[in-house]
Amino acid sequence: MREVSETVSANTQKRVTSQDVAREAGVARSTVSYVLNRTPHQTIPDSTRKRVLQAAERLGYTPSSAARTLRRGRSDVVLCILRAWPFGSAAGTLLAELTASFSERGLSLVTHIEGAGMKTPDKVWQEISPAAVLTYHPVPRDTERAMRSAGVQSVVVLFSAENETAGNLIRPDGRIGRMQAEHVIAAGHQRIGYAYPEPPALQDFAGPRLQGVKTVCSEAGLLPPDVCTVPLDAQSASNAIKHWQSLPQPVTAVCAYNDEVAQALIAGARLSRVDIPGELAIIGADDIPTAALATPPLTTIRIDHISEARRIVDTVTATLAGKEPPASWDTAELFTAVIRESA
Amino acid sequence: MREVSETVSANTQKRVTSQDVAREAGVARSTVSYVLNRTPHQTIPDSTRKRVLQAAERLGYTPSSAARTLRRGRSDVVLCILRAWPFGSAAGTLLAELTASFSERGLSLVTHIEGAGMKTPDKVWQEISPAAVLTYHPVPRDTERAMRSAGVQSVVVLFSAENETAGNLIRPDGRIGRMQAEHVIAAGHQRIGYAYPEPPALQDFAGPRLQGVKTVCSEAGLLPPDVCTVPLDAQSASNAIKHWQSLPQPVTAVCAYNDEVAQALIAGARLSRVDIPGELAIIGADDIPTAALATPPLTTIRIDHISEARRIVDTVTATLAGKEPPASWDTAELFTAVIRESA
């Protein structure tokens, strides 16, 4: 009883507004606003400024983001929408880097992970009217229009074959496939396999990587890579390996979509007593923390999330300022081959 | 030149307001509001309702979240604040489950991953005035007060020794440690080691788990577990294993903070040619996707993120409704031991 009423009264507490601060400092609301926002071309003597600042501090004033957003027509929030794909620690580090870079520009980043089995694609963007939306998957034309008319100024699609229009920033993941293939071909392998991930949500990522491998194979005059979908369990991986070894011209090196798939392959190889890298070379991608801990340690392609984040932030801020976003990626600093023992 | 001006004009496009919809449908603005919100006790004939709905559709009307939030005094957004710890796929699945559960209750979840090396702890919560804030780390008293006075109605701390006050929901991770220890003791082990994670951000999680192991050891009349901090590389893990084996009464089973640490131990064991589970049993926690793929497959404690999400959502919605949140967790359905080969 008592606790309930306490909770209620706590909820009922009035908000401290700039009006209250103005009263406390003995000035008009507008003056408070000018002081707090350091509005240019408004001359405020230090004495007044200090009075206002102290009053705000004393009352614990927090400006209402809703009111400010309403007035200014846009917020300082950037929304990143992620599909509920099984993402690993790579996403975590990228998000942390993005947050840091955006906050240097006065923007704050929030992420929305789409729900698992949701009926309607939800519309968080209309709940928080962000200044910009970032997605890692294609956005339908009319959804984009709806976002725009809801006040979103910049919609940046990070991955998608479809949305390759101006303002969008497609990470050149084909380059990852290229580097994988180049590495194993340089090591003397002549027939290459590709381990494709199972979850459909990963399509947009896997497609370009596979394409890179294909391109290199054809440039080198080799047969195209033999593609197997490899779910994350040892038995399936073992089957894939058997398939590759039973081909007329057997596969001796496999490029895996990412390090998790690569680790599945390692587990599968152990099951069928196939030696890695002796009988089969395996190269992963992403360089997740456990890649170095595998048996044998995984050769992989590392993605530099710091420079990735920087480029994304540059694009968004340019678009918000109405400028033309900068050109494309500096691939050289984005991807690095990490050579360990598996290939 | 042309492109810039196009961008600008695109930005300048007017927002479609409920006023526009009203004009289009030939009714008053309030009527539009009543129709769109299905306000109870307002009788609107179907003909008018349809006219309004169609007008809204035709104009592509999206209500301004800022104005609505301003008016109602609170938004329907729940903000989850995460430290930039190196989180794995466990966090991803939990977040997806949370999103789905919240959206059933009409709330949308966004996540803020705190930046890597940021000077001031940033204040996203005052950028989006959420209805509730969820954190996985302790919140200072005055920060909580500031949130409350900024309109946040419910602050729920999911993990913390300090914030064990009403309304907070502390996941009983001690139970995970208990289950790990009980499993290896039941298998006959007499001396237990604990592999503690290195990143300081993981303290709040690791502490309770370790405590659970300690409790079980003392209940069973064994020596307390020997604790080593194990960074995620094979060499460090190998050193830890050597240390455990050199003790007067050597450790024969290790409980690892999580599966990643456990995988590091496996890699370390391979380096020093220690057989698992023959010479050393290892049990992890979290059951991440690669746990089943390790060599040998990892015995671990799985966390049921679906029931975890449900409980969290129940707590938040109860608090928002002014009711007393439900009692504590149903541990039995939350954690399950997954027995594989490593212990």
Place this chain on the structure above:
DNA sequence: TCCTGTCACTGAATCCTGTCAGTGACACCA
């Protein structure tokens, strides 16, 4: 002395929505 310009500040309009208090029109009952 009068005019102009800067300083320091204020009043009011604006952004868009939710909601309360009405208001005609019409039906129903006595």
Place this chain on the structure above:
DNA sequence: TGGTGTCACTGACAGGATTCAGTGACAGGA
């Protein structure tokens, strides 16, 4: 015929911050 009640809808205000267009006081120049 007069009174009551529901229906279907409208007008106006509130919510908090930003910002434009002033305004009174004072200094400086002619």
